[in-house]
Amino acid sequence: MSQRNIDVTPQVSAAEVCETPAAQEACSVLETLARISGKWSIGILLVTTQGPARFTELEREVKGISRRMLTLTLRNLERDGLLTRTVYPTVPPKVEYTATPMARELYDSLLALTGWAERHRHEIDDARVAYGRTAAEATQSRNHLALAGRVA
Amino acid sequence: MSQRNIDVTPQVSAAEVCETPAAQEACSVLETLARISGKWSIGILLVTTQGPARFTELEREVKGISRRMLTLTLRNLERDGLLTRTVYPTVPPKVEYTATPMARELYDSLLALTGWAERHRHEIDDARVAYGRTAAEATQSRNHLALAGRVA
DNA sequence: CCGTATCCGAAAAGATACTG
């Protein structure tokens, strides 16, 4: 087969059970988050938002990503209109990926979440510690492992 | 063993590779999104944000969730300080889950994404159609299935 | 250089019987 053929077919079924009017919103959020879910989407958006990036360039800059996942994530983002793919018919081939304006907007919206994270940093830490404690209490009976690392 | 013992240990390692100053933001977003990732967190937050909800109540209202996933997701949200769990020592037992103020804030921030989704609804659809076309072109050689359902 | 195909292990999720 020619090229460009890794699956990337799903991601249309997000309709699901969005019956109640209030749940509509939640579903919309769910669909939006689905577009940038996965381990790598944010990282790729981060790079492509700063300007056009080539395949190999992304492979270098997004630390730890494999070829396969890079391709998959690029295809998904492209399908969702968050990335444009430009092929220069040179030899050797050159392909550039750039975040669309729509993607930049989305990325900005997401960055707003850092505000939330900073405001509640301590609260978040406390919660995990507290959870470790109550979980320990509730488990007074057994002394297996698996609990040691929780608070630590 | 007593109770409250489904794993729920991970979700501490989100440090990862956040070296460059620009990537710091992305990592923060990543950590935040991790808290509400998964198929069910949003749905549960939606319900618990409207007021206290009991276990069985959630099982009914969050359509399609299994007992196991409900428990797991509740534990995760509780660990992250997004949900409080209140036990009434009655018989039969009664347990209520409520979204914390912090969770409400986060949920509101996320709802802001519906704005993005609405603004770009058409753009998003167009993108998927366009992707279907170019993918079809690039695949002129083969006439397997799997492509039929893409645009449809 | 820019990918794809294939194989594999790990993790997420579903189903459901069982229990204090």
Next chain:
DNA sequence: CAGTATCTTTTCGGATACGG
């Protein structure tokens, strides 16, 4: 009622050899 334990299925992600 509010979970837990266990099993199975599904999906995700890593490694890597190969191809235009």
